[in-house]
Amino acid sequence: MTKKILLALTFMLGLASFNTQATEHYTIDTKGMHAFVTFKIKHLGFSWLEGRFNHFSGEFDFDETHPANNKVTFELEVNSLDSNHAERDKHLRSERFFDAKKFPIATFVSTQWVNSGQGKATLKGKFTLRGVTKNISIDVSQIGAGKDPWGGFRRGFEGTTTLHLSDYNMKEANILGPVAEDVQIWLSIEGVRK
């Protein structure tokens, strides 16, 4: 009996030390699509227009005890923009807005992770869209982590930030005017540990 408890304790300790020592490496689960990149912008100031990007990929490192080791890299295919209206998508991808042909990929590379307690953090990094790189800051909160039913380990976050349309050299951003200046981004990111 004592032996068994000892064994169990050693095992748990081992697991705990494994968890605290190593930085965990995750791939964002785009294979099973447990990740979403959505945006929301006001239409004429009357309502919200929602859309998302369907194709992206990314990785992140997560370290429970040394948050300085946390980092995120993310790539997004601009022409995967989807607002559930083909003609609008075409218009947005054109050179009048995203110019997806010339700037097919948007990227995010983190520079800093600051824990703010209770599973929340601020993630800072460089975001490049349409050839323009801006320092942005994303409010992150962990939703959960643990073993999945299929033998893997997963960790998931949500993130929000606000981008400004006028920052990215879009030809017609000014036509949409101040009501469409702020674009709210909502991210749901689930990583599968490598």
Added chain:
Amino acid sequence: MSLLTQTGVNRVQLRNNSHRYGLLAIFLHWSMTILIIALFFLGEYMVDLDYYDSWYQAAPDLHRSFGVIAAILLILRLLWRLGNVQPAIIGKPWEQQAARWVHRLFYALIIAIVISGYFITTADGQGISVFNWFEIPASFQGFENQEDIAGEFHEWLTHILILLVGLHTLAALKHHFFNHDTTLSHMLGLSNPEQMEQEINQTTTYNHHNPKG
């Protein structure tokens, strides 16, 4: 006095005959001419409108609706063509052959333009409303970024079509003013049957000497 009842010009009938186009063929030709040219310029105009322009919604609505009308006219035209004799083509054998291929090219282009236009609007499953009168449902969402690819095709093909319209117009004017033949009056329903008879005889002679043409 109507031109159609001038001496020496028979009243045009509804159906084609071996010498001339009938009224329906003439109507289909000119209604499509007007539609296609108008659709081209409307298309060019509407894609440059900015979001707050009062035409931003109406111009594409009209473009889509008239586009569907043009497609319907084309279907009628092809059916009518199947169920009718085609008037003899005048000119040298190579000219006749060229005329046949230009016709085919016109039809192929218009069909491809109609389909690519349809693929743009319906790429996400939305139908095409025709003057808020009836709706053409979406049926094909087959490839990634369908609206962009179809859009490129639509743009290129319409530019080729409008070039072909220009050539076609120049050729018709050349026939009328330089060759003084009945090609253009033919399509206006104004041609003089005697002159046409002569031209057809001339054409038959060509064909006789060059049976392969």
